[in-house]
Amino acid sequence: MRLYFLFESSGTRREHTTFSMASDVPMPAPVCLIENMEGQLVVNQKSLEILSSITEPVVVVAIVGLYRTGKSYLMNKLAGKKSGFSLGSTVQSHTKGIWMWCVPHPKKPNHTLVLLDTEGLGDVEKGDNKNDTWIFALAVLLSSTFVYNSMGTINQQAMDQLHYVTELSERIKSKSTPTDEVENSSEFVCFFPDFVWTVRDFTLELEMNGKPITPDEYLESALKPKKGKPEEVKMYNLPRQCIRQFFPNKKCFIFDRPAHRKKLSQLETLHDDELDPEFVEQVKNFCSYIFKHSNVKTLQGGIKINGPRLENLVLTYVTAITSGDMPCMENAVLALAQIENSAAVQRALTHYEEMMKQQVQFPTETLRELLDIHATCEKEAIEVFIKDSFKDVDQKFQKELAGQLDAKRDAFCNKNLKESTERCRALLQDIFRPLEEAVQQGDFSKPGGYGLFLQKTKELKEKYYQEPRKGMQAEQTLQEYLKSKEDVADAILQADQSLSAKEKDIELERVKAQAAEAAAKQLEEMHKKNQEMMEQKEKSYQEHIKQMTEKMESERKQLIAEQERALALKLKEQENLIKGGFANETRKLQDQIKSLENRLRESRKRSPCIIC
Structure with missing residues (x-):
């Protein structure tokens, strides 16, 4: 089932029933994902177990904002529930840390909506708000749609409360190696989620210059920079600039007050017909938009995130934060790739073994x-690996897969030889038993006995050749058996008084020539087998190269698409700034555009490079 993840900020711990993950069994209540314990962020292992059981792609929607602004109500509506995340009815913040709730997606089959409720920002009782910035950053890093919830109007006070967005470039790195601010900003737009601003208890008329405007136009107007000296307008323009530059798509929703102030404490129990009709319709439109437009969480290169991958992202980011480091998107992808590619190797090997055994x-x-069967199974195994792997730097994991597939092929070949040898030895023992018994009884110790011995041996050899599925060792095992009986044959030859000494010498030479011919034949067969193995290895190598080249070309096209999308957004922003007459901001943006254009040009030139 595909999962939607929603993050929400507000406030208190609650006990809940145990959740057992299954495709058709929803969670009965939220569970804590990341605990805020005395200023330290700690990942809850139980919630990670839930994530690890989710194999389908996830859509992550995060909602953050100041405490006591009604975020949990929106989350509960998205969950299709009246209660779940605690709304709270006092001035105290609820929901400490980040809580997670998985429910079936109401509109898309085989999708699940997962809500994460994070503690409210700016809680005066905390005294130290350093964790607010990290919670804000985690919501951005983990989401595909990021919702910021505020009260009243989008004014300077609301912008000031959104100061966390201005700290993102100082808290998050896009690359593991140092990059300048221009490149970092350009990278962010490729990774960052869509931005939705929800304005609660909105009381103004939506109009400008006497004409009605949409909520989206209201947001765009609010995000316009102010002209003036840079040092005078910096604090006004900075949060607006960050929102415009970091987030690729922006949307706005306004909400009337849901009910009379005295009834707000009972909001969790009120029916829709007890609420303001405009508010009910606005919430409906908000939920409809989230259900329809929120995308599967995707990393650079088109890497779609499922439960286990989200689990690893949570661990990677929280570990970086608690160790005092900056969360790095590139490092998170590479760490995820190490885990996923290792697992992809094992899945490919398991698939190969199962197919071969069948x-x-x-x-x-x-x-x-x-070898023909091996080639078919190997091709499918490589396809399994290619499908599940990504960011395989220098083809490290594919090389590991190739080496292990070679080893497993050799193991199957050795088993094939062993099975053939064992079957042939059992057949020879059964077929030649009468001859051995006749020798022991002295049936050939008489004149003409050697001729009878040769005739009987010939008959039994024919019988042996007629037996099916002896395998590749049929001739070699026969020759080894006959060689082991040379002394017996020689004794019968020497004891046969009907043959002259010259005839016996001729027969000995014939036997030697026959043995030499058999040895030459075996040598030829060995050469043929070696040649077939060499041909197979070359085919195997070419199959790896073919599939990896196709994979790398697909990744290159994905990267180009991401860069083109980022460039288009930057060009649109530049056009708006030029229309507004913001020359200084336009020049700064041109540096980002130039950086993106250079990287796009390099990506288009680059051809897949396979490390042999």
């Missing part, structure tokens, strides 16, 4: 028969 009937008559 298709190979030991022993095969020829090496070619076995």
Whole structure:
């Protein structure tokens, strides 16, 4: 099932029933994902177990804002519930840390909506608000749609309360290696979620210059920079600039007051017909937009996030924060790639072994028969790896897969030889038992006995050749058996008084020539097998190269698409700034555009490079 993840900020811990993850069993109540324990962020292992059981892609929607602004109500509505996340009815903040709730998606089959409720920002009781910035940053890093909730209007006070957004470039790195501010900003727009501003208890008329405007136009107007000397307008323009530059798409919703102030404490129990009709319709429109437009959480390169991947992102980011480091998006992707690629190798090997066991009937008559089956199974195994792997730097994991597939192929070949040898030895023992018994009884110790011995041996050899599925060791095992009986044959030859000494010498030479011919034949067969193995290895190598080249080309196209999307957003922003007459801001943006254009040009030139 696909999962929607929603993050929300507000406030208190609550006990809840145990959740057992299953595709058709929703969580009965939220669970804590990240605890805020005395100023320290700690990941809850129980919630990670829930995430690890979710194999479908997830859509992550985060909502943050000041405490006591009604965020939990919106989260509960998105969950299709009246209660769940605590709304609170006093001036105290509820929801400490980040809480998670998974419910079936109401509009999309095979999707699940997962809500995360984070503690409210700016709680005066905390005294130290350093964790607010990290909670804000985590919501941005983990979401595909980021909702900021505020009260009243989008004015300077609301912008000042959104100062966390101005600190993102100081709290989050896009690259592990140092980058300048221009490049970092350009990278952010490729990774950051869509931005939705929800304005609660809105009382103004939506109009400008005497004409009605939409909520989106209201937001765009509020985000316009102010002209003036840079040092005088910096604090006014900075949060607006960050929102415009960091977030690729922006949306705004306004909400009337839901009910009379005295009834707000009972909001959790009120029915829709007891609420303001305009508010009910506005909430409905908000939920409809989130359900329809929130996308699967995706990392650079088109890497879609599922439960286990989100689990690893949470661990990676929180570990970086608690260790005093800056969360790095590139490092998070690479760390995720290490885990995913290692697992992809194991899944590919398991698939190969299962397919081989299903298709190979030991022993095969020829090496070619076995190698043909191997080639088919290997191709499918590589496809399994390619499908699940990403960011395989220098093809480290694919090389590991190739080496292990070679080892498993060799193991199957050795088993094939062993099975053939064991079957042939059992057949020889059964078929030649009468001959050995006749020798022991002295049936050939008489004149003409050697001729009878040769005739009987020939008959039994024919019988042996007629037996099916002896495998590749049929001739070699026969020759080894006959060689082990040379002394017996020689004794019968020497004891046969009907043959002259010259005839015996001729027969000995014939036997030697026959043995030499058999040895030459075995040598030729060995050369043929070695040649077939070499051909198979070359085919295997070419198959790895082919699939990896296709994968890298697909990733290159994905990167180009991401860069083109980021460039288009920057060009649109530049156009708006030029129309507004903001020359200084336009020049700064041109540096970002130039950086993006250079990287896009390099991406278009770059061809897949396979490290052999």
